[in-house]
Amino acid sequence: MLSSQLNKLLQKVSSKYSLVIKNYKTNETLSINATAKVPSASIIKLFILGKAFQLVEKGELDLNEMITVKRDEKVSFSIVSVLESIQSYSIKDLLTLMIIQSDNTATNVIIDKLGIENINYFISEQGFKNTVLSRKMMDFESIKNGKENYICAEDVALLLDKLYHGKFINEEYDNIMIQILKLQLDNSMMRMDLPDDLVIAHKTGDLDCLKHDTGIVYHNKIGDYVFVMLTYEAESDSYARGLIASVSKATYDYFIMENDINSFFNK
Secondary structure, X not given: OHHHHHHHHHHOOOOEEEEEEEEOOOOOEEEXXXXXXXXXXXXXXXXXXXXXXXHHHOOOOOOOOEEEOOHHHOOOOOHHHHOOOOXXXXXXXXXXXXXXXXXXXXXXXXXXXXXXXXXXXXXXXXXXXXXXXXXXXXXXXXXXXXXXXXXXHHHHHHHHHHHHOOOOOOHHHHHHHHHHHOOOOOOOOOOOOOOOOOEEEEEEEEEOOEEEEEEEEEOOOOOOEEEEEEEEOOOOHHHHHXXXXXXXXXXXXXXHHHHHHHHHHOO
């Protein structure tokens, strides 16, 4: 079983973690600390993305609408903040930057466009129980006042499950979101030690001693599977990244081994 395969690896780790894995071919699942509320880092952007596409589906938001980003809206960790010659971006460009580069300026502009209350209503409406958007990105004043964005592994796995089955918004827009997730630029965690040609639609999260990576791994033989790992209160950033990479690799190797065994006995 997958739990046995990962038991030794996770027995003594210098980090807290939440983990959900689900293989769609074998229906094997693993869930550890899945309902624990964890600071979201950039994983909250998946839920913002969902709300945006809900409005697109309703005809209330145009992906081609151009938005001018003002100088005082620009924050750190943002491509938008350093591209001085470009002032206007389409909604789709901002959403894409929000996901693949985790651009914080793009995210904040989208949050202002959608409204925090509207995003949280969408989160509740979709059945996500331990997820909340309380502040914009890089809003240190709100952090000082105790406002934090939270997720749990169970909610993220549910979101990915809905996306995979075309039941988050609808099949058309869920597919567009998946294509954006496949363009993810941060490959330092769950796909670090996986084959280069493996297709993964995923989103990362990154704060001090807190690293997350969540996504859908596509593989015809072993089965497509959801992988959600949240790490927090880790001994270091590099340790947290390495832990996610190790668990991801062990999960992939296990599914490969199980497939090979089943193929042998079914000959």
